[in-house]
Amino acid sequence: MLTSMRQLLLFLFCFFVFFSCFQPTFSRAPYVMRISCGARNDVRTSPTNTTWYKDFAYTGGIPTNGTRPSYLTPNLSTLRYFPLSDGPENCYNINRVPKGHYAVRIFFGLVSEPNFNNEPLFDVSIEGTLVYSLPTGWSNHDDEQAFVEAIVYLEDGTASLCFHSTGHGDPAIMAIEILQVDDRAYFYGPGHGQGTMLRTVKRYSCGAEDQKFGVDYRADPWGGDRFWDSILTFGQSADTPISTNNSIKLASVAPNFYPEALYRSAVVSTDTNPVLIFTMDVDPNRNYSIWLHFAEIDSSVKASGQRVFDVLINGDVVFPDVDIVKMSGGVYSALVLNTTAVISGRTLTIAMHPTTGNSALVCAIEIFELIAAEAKTSPGEVKALQSLKSALGLPLRLGWNGDPCVPQQHPWSGADCQFDRISNKWFIDGLGLDNQGLRGFLPAEISKLQNLQSINLSGNSIGGPIPSSLGTVHTLEVLDLSYNFLNGSIPESLGLLTALRILNLNGNSLSGKVPAALGGRLLHRASFNFTDNAGLCGIPGLPTCGPHLSAGAKIGIGLGACISLLLLATCLTCWWKRRQNILRAQRIAARDAPYAKARTHFNRDVQMTRHHGQERTAAENGPSLLA
Numbered sequence: 001m002l003t004s005m006r007q008l009l010l011f012l013f014c015f016f017v018f019f020s021c022f023q024p025t026f027s028r029a030p031y032v033m034r035i036s037c038g039a040r041n042d043v044r045t046s047p048t049n050t051t052w053y054k055d056f057a058y059t060g061g062i063p064t065n066g067t068r069p070s071y072l073t074p075n076l077s078t079l080r081y082f083p084l085s086d087g088p089e090n091c092y093n094i095n096r097v098p099k100g101h102y103a104v105r106i107f108f109g110l111v112s113e114p115n116f117n118n119e120p121l122f123d124v125s126i127e128g129t130l131v132y133s134l135p136t137g138w139s140n141h142d143d144e145q146a147f148v149e150a151i152v153y154l155e156d157g158t159a160s161l162c163f164h165s166t167g168h169g170d171p172a173i174m175a176i177e178i179l180q181v182d183d184r185a186y187f188y189g190p191g192h193g194q195g196t197m198l199r200t201v202k203r204y205s206c207g208a209e210d211q212k213f214g215v216d217y218r219a220d221p222w223g224g225d226r227f228w229d230s231i232l233t234f235g236q237s238a239d240t241p242i243s244t245n246n247s248i249k250l251a252s253v254a255p256n257f258y259p260e261a262l263y264r265s266a267v268v269s270t271d272t273n274p275v276l277i278f279t280m281d282v283d284p285n286r287n288y289s290i291w292l293h294f295a296e297i298d299s300s301v302k303a304s305g306q307r308v309f310d311v312l313i314n315g316d317v318v319f320p321d322v323d324i325v326k327m328s329g330g331v332y333s334a335l336v337l338n339t340t341a342v343i344s345g346r347t348l349t350i351a352m353h354p355t356t357g358n359s360a361l362v363c364a365i366e367i368f369e370l371i372a373a374e375a376k377t378s379p380g381e382v383k384a385l386q387s388l389k390s391a392l393g394l395p396l397r398l399g400w401n402g403d404p405c406v407p408q409q410h411p412w413s414g415a416d417c418q419f420d421r422i423s424n425k426w427f428i429d430g431l432g433l434d435n436q437g438l439r440g441f442l443p444a445e446i447s448k449l450q451n452l453q454s455i456n457l458s459g460n461s462i463g464g465p466i467p468s469s470l471g472t473v474h475t476l477e478v479l480d481l482s483y484n485f486l487n488g489s490i491p492e493s494l495g496l497l498t499a500l501r502i503l504n505l506n507g508n509s510l511s512g513k514v515p516a517a518l519g520g521r522l523l524h525r526a527s528f529n530f531t532d533n534a535g536l537c538g539i540p541g542l543p544t545c546g547p548h549l550s551a552g553a554k555i556g557i558g559l560g561a562c563i564s565l566l567l568l569a570t571c572l573t574c575w576w577k578r579r580q581n582i583l584r585a586q587r588i589a590a591r592d593a594p595y596a597k598a599r600t601h602f603n604r605d606v607q608m609t610r611h612h613g614q615e616r617t618a619a620e621n622g623p624s625l626l627a
């Protein structure tokens with residue numbers, strides 16, 4: 001018995017040692033998620049037998065048959081499109097994505113129906129950051145415009161990809177890829193990762209015959225299956241493509257795992273025109289990250305010092321004296337250089353000027369746009385808005401998908417946002433959902449929006465009570481719940497809202513006593529409206545509360561009021577007379593001595609201080625208030 005126990009423990013020990021030793025091997029496979037939008041079943045595409053999951057994680061839209069606008073798009077036949085009736089913003093929210101860096105790629109499609117012949121133009125955001133606006137004519141270009149790709153850092157377990165209508169057709173999405181890459185992939189320097197995204201503008205494999213995806217090159221899966229467009233010549237000078245079948249050292253290494261094939265071809269300049277110049281059109285005034293790839297594959301160069309050149313970007317030398325053999329450690333060995341540049345004009349020019357030897361060479365060029373990632377809305381606020389969305393039965397057309405405040409170009413309709421620099425988060429400071437056909441009830445969670453200054457839900461069909469939790473939203477200045485079906489009494493807690501200026505509860509079915517604290521506020525410069533309700537009472541202008549008064553009590557109250565009025569009139573007369581006397585005395589005094597007026601005041605102040613605590617008449621108080 002004892003020995004078998006010992007054996008079991010030994011076995012368990014070995015088991016754990018085995019698994020802890022092999023852990024790194026298990027975590028080697030990157031996270032991969034591919035979705036065939038609109039598909040009812042998983043799809044496999046040839047020739048790589050890549051698996052695309054059937055459609056899931058979408059917020060709305062309609063699945064249908066689609067056509068591929070480009071040979072680049074995977075061979076899929078369905079898509080999902082989002083008509084405006086499903087709201088201006090729709091998303092794919094993919095959960096359980098491990099924290100890390102990802103290449104996210106979204107392929108666009110065209111609905112294959114006769115009445116859908118327009119290409120849709122819309123905006124695409126990833127994690128609340130606007131990364132791409134589809135340009136006119138994107139579906140006619142047979143190149144990378146059929147997809148958008150960005151390297152992003154995902155940290156909250158969800159990948160949120162949203163499509164924003166711009167009024168030019170229904171966004172139509174064919175496929176989505178979320179491919180994990182190395183945490184230091186495309187590390188360009190400080191600022192990499194958390195606060196920035198790299199949108200792929202272009203990837204060129206220079207001197208290559210065909211354009212290819214990473215899988216076609218049998219590239220490392222951590223490379224993010226990049227697409228490499230081919231460019232045989234830069235077209236400006238007498239440059240020519242060259243290629244080799246030799247193996248290349250230092251290719252396919254961390255963090256970027258470039259496919260070896262990338263370095264087996266290149267564009268070289270010739271003796272007649274030694275400067276190698278690459279140009280392309282870019283969007284002006286943006287920051288770009290530029291990655292250049294070299295390998296000495298020209299058999300005429302055998303040692304360092306035989307080919308040296310400067311690399312200039314828009315005229316500035318960014319890499320002086322590039323000697324590929326020296327810097328990469330030999331011939332047939334990969335060298336990667338990267339730099340960031342602000343391009344103010346519309347043209348990016350990369351020039352390689354030979355300083356030793358008569359030609360320059362480049363194997364591949366990658367250009368990314370550096371995009372500052374938007375700060376997101378505070379998660380608590382998002383949760384509160386989501387409970388509001390379901391409690392009020394928010395109509396689909398309002399959207400409310402993705403992040404409420406970002407991208408800043410496409411906030412949720414009806415939500416006003418404010419940025420808090422200290423927490424680096426967005427907060428909701430206003431809700432304007434008047435006349436939107438809302439039903440349902442007001443959830444207590446509305447009070448989680450602790451920065452609300454204004455709420456207008458006027459003219460809807462909201463029923464049930466006013467949540468008393470609203471009294472904790474101390475910033476509230478405007479609360480307009482007029483013309484709804486709210487019932488029950490007004491919560492006492494609303495009296496705690498000291499900043500409240502406008503309170504419109506008219507046109508509801510409210511009943512009971514208006515909180516005294518609200519009634520008192522009427523004296524100040526506030527506009528409160530309690531009319532047209534089932535039965536509110538307790539403040540001036542509304543019936544008194546409680547049981548009905550007897551006729552005698554009514555007469556008593558009436559008499560009391562008359563006596564009070566009479567007393568007030570008497571007091572006022574007394575005060576007026578006394579004031580006249582004082583003024584006359586002052587006029588006389590002023591005639592006698594120039595400085596007597598001030599003294600008169602002083603005397604009276606002393607006199608009043610003495611009287612302090614004693615009952616004062618209106619006649620005595622009056623002048624002191626006026627003085």
Ligand SMILES: *[C@@H]1O[C@H](CO)[C@@H](O)[C@H](O)[C@H]1NC(C)=O
Binds near residue numbers: 049
């Ligand atoms: C494709 O891959 C799946 C597993 O992922 C496998 O079952 C299937 O046989 C493969 N098909 C081909 C044609 O290789």
Ligand SMILES: *[C@@H]1O[C@H](CO)[C@@H](O)[C@H](O)[C@H]1NC(C)=O
Binds near residue numbers: 063064065
């Ligand atoms: C999509 O195409 C298939 C045939 O490829 C057809 O059976 C199906 O009805 C089409 N679906 C729609 C929504 O048009």
Ligand SMILES: *[C@@H]1O[C@H](CO)[C@@H](O)[C@H](O)[C@H]1NC(C)=O
Binds near residue numbers: 075
């Ligand atoms: C795409 O897939 C269909 C079958 O689903 C096949 O008939 C067609 O030849 C494929 N096209 C390409 C370009 O691979």
Ligand SMILES: *[C@@H]1O[C@H](CO)[C@@H](O)[C@H](O)[C@H]1NC(C)=O
Binds near residue numbers: 188189255338339
């Ligand atoms: C890119 O360049 C920066 C500085 O220029 C350097 O620190 C960084 O290591 C480079 N990245 C890679 C992946 O080589």
Ligand SMILES: *[C@@H]1O[C@H](CO)[C@@H](O)[C@H](O)[C@H]1NC(C)=O
Binds near residue numbers: 243244245
């Ligand atoms: C590389 O090999 C292929 C055949 O495998 C051949 O056709 C081609 O000419 C070779 N290229 C060079 C530069 O040697």
Ligand SMILES: *[C@@H]1O[C@H](CO)[C@@H](O)[C@H](O)[C@H]1NC(C)=O
Binds near residue numbers: 285342
């Ligand atoms: C480019 O980067 C610099 C600093 O990194 C920043 O100050 C500037 O605002 C950026 N420009 C654009 C257009 O993003």
Ligand SMILES: *[C@@H]1O[C@H](CO)[C@@H](O)[C@H](O)[C@H]1NC(C)=O
Binds near residue numbers: 457459502
């Ligand atoms: C609330 O919306 C209604 C209807 O649009 C409008 O008439 C009213 O003035 C708004 N209330 C406030 C306090 O602005």
Ligand SMILES: *[C@@H]1O[C@H](CO)[C@@H](O)[C@H](O)[C@H]1NC(C)=O
Binds near residue numbers: 463464465487488489
């Ligand atoms: C308020 O109205 C709802 C129906 O809309 C009803 O169920 C509820 O009892 C009412 N509450 C009060 C206090 O009248």
Ligand SMILES: *[C@@H]1O[C@H](CO)[C@@H](O)[C@H](O)[C@H]1NC(C)=O
Binds near residue numbers: 506507529530531
């Ligand atoms: C209060 O609301 C009623 C309608 O319910 C309206 O007739 C009245 O003018 C409003 N009073 C004020 C002071 O706005």
